[in-house]
Amino acid sequence: MMAETKHLYKHGLPFSEKLAENIRDLIDRIKFNKASMIIVDGGVGEGKTTLMVEIADYVNSLYGFQEIKLELKDHPQLALGGTSFLKQLRVC
DSSP states (O other): OOOOOOOBOTTSOBOOHHHHHHHHHHHHHHHTTOOOOOOOOOOTTSSHHHHHHHHHHHHHHHTTOOOOOOOTTTSOOSOOSHHHHHHHTTTO
8 A cells, every 4th residue: 555645736725635545546446457437527617627637646646747737828728618619519
């Protein structure tokens, strides 16, 4: 078992040890060629993307990879969902 990792979200709130434990369990499943999935659901502006970036950054930190960079200047979005996405679907 890995040692407890102290990790904070970029905004300073704690990344819970229970979440880290669950992520490490998923990594172990992948190592043994078992299916593994994370589903995040929620409304607009509730932090789904932030949570997934924090999870990805946590996993990357375990393996010495860089943090995820999702600034709009580097990754422009064609649409943000709903009717905006439907209008841009062909472009996507």
